[in-house]
Amino acid sequence: MKKTLLISFFSLGLIFSCNAAQAAMLNLIGDKDAYPINQEFGLDVKIDSEGEGINGAQATVQFDRSILEAVKADKIGSIFDFWLTEPVISNAEGKISFIAASTTGFTGKSLQVLRVTFRPKGPAKSTLVFSDAAITAADGSGKNVLTKTNGLALTFTAASGVAEGPAQITRPAEAATGLPKKPAMTVALYPDPAKWNNVSAKFFANWTLPGDVTGVAAVLNKVPNSAPAVSEGLFEAKSFPPLEDGIHYLHVRFRNSIGWSETSHYKIATDSAPPSISNIILDGKSVVGLELVGVNAPTPEILYTAKDALSGIDHYEIAVDGNDAVATKTSSYTLPLQIPGKHILTLKALDVAGNTIEARVNFEIIPIESPKIGFISKDVFIGEGGLIVSGTYLAGHTVNIDLVDGSGRTVFHDVRGTDANGNWNLSIDTPLKQGKYFVEAVGEDDRGALSLAVRSDIINAHERPIFTLGGLEVTKTWLIFILMVLIAFGAWLGTMTYRMRQLQVSRRVTIAQRDVIAMSSLIRQDVEKMSALLKSTNLKDTREQLKLLIGKVEESSQKMTKYIVDNIGEIKD
Structure with missing residues (x-):
């Protein structure tokens, strides 16, 4: 339910737009892995934005209420300035919940959200985890870009002090021929001592031990040239707690049977806090939050002030309407020609350590009179x-x-x-x-x-018309179309006429066949009668009858001739 509330709130468009985040992590950071009971200790909730802009987060930190008691939740130093739900501690349920947001977007590897103070109740081991967590992209979509949460597994002991010394090495020392060589250190989390870093977490320093070394002194402080002289034993790696923002120095020396080596000094500069942006002025008008600024100039100038307490501002990046950003090191910039209408300008300030803050300016170019x-x-x-x-x-x-x-x-x-x-x-x-x-x-x-x-x-x-007929323009295309229609109609009419002619011929042939067959039948009957009379003995009667029958045959023959001639004539026609 809370996650839905957070994302729905951001989707209202109150949160400004920048490059869409692809991934982010929510981390619980502590100084140690073990703490004494009945002594308060603090844990930090931090975000690693993995290089992309974020502007909101929510989570519930769950803990074992039979082992831990949450004392307070502190928002000091948080990147968020708007809390939809203030941090709420419930020791009865063993949880701390919050929902936080900002009208600006941030990037960084150790962005501070909240610091929670706990008190262990007794010796035990316990794991603290996140639930109902979300981190929103600073692109106005409210998209949850959280990909991973990292809790903590802690041990609580009855000892008044918990020592976490380096792992010791036991070996016989070689004979020394002089003072040890100066240590050569490597720090994986902070590989370049000349650069500012924006991550704060437990880290290891490593070195290689020469055969004649019998002791190592390793000290972390803020003094550039310390020379530690108290051996902590023989070890080739040491763990250190997360650093507060600032400049620190790691000092390491080797000792053998003759004495101490020169001290190696390793600078570690950390700045996990994003810069701040203020006093944004566009076309001579102060920008207040996300209010729309009316602009008359087609190429307005934007002025701004950004501060960073530690590493300092490296440069600015300015983009309009999601187009490619322009980098500048100055605190003012003249925009290229803008068309009339509403626009969104994103102003990003980047510090030397790699943290960023981004602000949005909504402005509208007022159009001049139209032609x-x-x-x-x-x-x-x-x-x-x-x-x-x-x-x-x-x-x-x-x-x-x-x-x-x-x-x-x-x-x-x-x-x-x-x-x-x-x-x-x-x-x-x-x-x-x-x-x-x-x-x-x-x-x-x-x-x-x-x-x-x-x-x-x-x-x-x-098309240009060829001529006009009764107010109707006839173009070449229309003329061709009309001719094609006429040709098609003529072809159809000829076909239909031919078919009708064929039908008439067929009917007349049928009539002629019928008449010829009928006359032929009459003639055949008369011839049969004549044949029968010839066989009669009464010749007188036979002659009269034959004369009569011959007349009928002639009449039938004439009729058949007439039918044949007339019908064939009609067929020809």
């Missing part, structure tokens, strides 16, 4: 120029003119000045393709300040 488009050609033909545009604007100003196609691509650009009466005009002779276009005009004064863009009505680039 007017008074006339534009109505007829624009493809493949031709001759687009005329004219308008009015402030005398002595210039007008940036763009011809933009339907996909938003600028196909023509020109700049025209106004005359003494504020008039401007332009003839665009660029051949155009078929499509929709518009003209966009932006005013500009001698400072480079810009107006908001004004747009013309849509311009349709089309």
